[in-house]
Amino acid sequence: MSGSPGAAAAAPQDRWIATGRGRLLTRRWAGSNDAAAAPLVLLHDSLGCVALWRDFPALLARQTGRSVIAYDRLGFGQSDRRTDRLAPDFIEEEAREFFPRLREQLGLERFALFGHSVGGGMAVHCAALHADGCEALITESAQAFVEDRTRDGILQAQAAFQDPQERERLRRYHADKAEWVLDAWIGTWLSPQFASWSLNDVLPRVCCRTLVLHGSDDEYGSRAHPEAIAARVAGPARLEVLADTRHVPHREHPTQVAQRVADFLAAAADVDQ
Numbered sequence: 001m002s003g004s005p006g007a008a009a010a011a012p013q014d015r016w017i018a019t020g021r022g023r024l025l026t027r028r029w030a031g032s033n034d035a036a037a038a039p040l041v042l043l044h045d046s047l048g049c050v051a052l053w054r055d056f057p058a059l060l061a062r063q064t065g066r067s068v069i070a071y072d073r074l075g076f077g078q079s080d081r082r083t084d085r086l087a088p089d090f091i092e093e094e095a096r097e098f099f100p101r102l103r104e105q106l107g108l109e110r111f112a113l114f115g116h117s118v119g120g121g122m123a124v125h126c127a128a129l130h131a132d133g134c135e136a137l138i139t140e141s142a143q144a145f146v147e148d149r150t151r152d153g154i155l156q157a158q159a160a161f162q163d164p165q166e167r168e169r170l171r172r173y174h175a176d177k178a179e180w181v182l183d184a185w186i187g188t189w190l191s192p193q194f195a196s197w198s199l200n201d202v203l204p205r206v207c208c209r210t211l212v213l214h215g216s217d218d219e220y221g222s223r224a225h226p227e228a229i230a231a232r233v234a235g236p237a238r239l240e241v242l243a244d245t246r247h248v249p250h251r252e253h254p255t256q257v258a259q260r261v262a263d264f265l266a267a268a269a270d271v272d273q
Helices: 056-064 090-106 118-129 148-160 164-189 224-232 254-272
Strands: 013-018 023-029 040-043 068-071 111-116 134-140 209-215 237-242
Touching: 013 090, 023 056, 023 090, 040 056, 040 118, 056 068, 056 254, 068 090, 090 118, 111 118, 118 134, 134 254, 148 164, 209 224, 209 254, 224 237, 237 254
Parallel strands: 040 068, 040 111, 111 134, 134 209, 209 237
Antiparallel strands: 013 023, 023 068
16 A cells, blocks of 8 residues: 655654664654555665665655665664675675664564665565565665676776765765775675675575566666566566666656555555455
């Protein structure tokens, strides 16, 4: 059941989560149907954070009627810093080590997941590892493996970030953690140790309903990525490729993406009742 788009929304609420390795910032936008619908948890991309979702979480809360929860991963945004280099299994690590802390401290008995880019891979792992509570999964522009197109896009971004203005823009969101954030993306994805990474082993363990969104002109991944995700999850899956769309559909077409998510969640809820 979708919420009323015109309803006035309460201010989002922030809460800090202790992990044993540092605190994570979470932000929650209330939905009109909170009593009946599980919250939708957002997992951000490689350079992302709560602030970079901009108005999209509030739009999702209005369209879906659900609470929407976004959080800064450790080392990003307002969360505490990390100084280690990311291990090749850092995508699985998010589901194994950090998401359980959110789930416990926020009381997330039931939830749905929305992951963008690398956050999509993390959401896949969360859906598999926490299948007892995951009602639905949405991936947006998620990578399923390391592709030449992905590496080429990162190399182009690496060149663009030689511009001091681009690095300053990153510092607006990550402050003095910005250099770590940039290296965590570029250094990890271009590392030979990461070249064999894929979601192949975890996808068959995803049993919930899955919506796979991908832009037709995504500069970081071909259509092979969403096709692999949709084909290999164990639960029912719907693949939607958005025309004339690049890597950030929720910023390029926010209303369209939010409505697709709302329709998907509403249909999934109707079937599960």
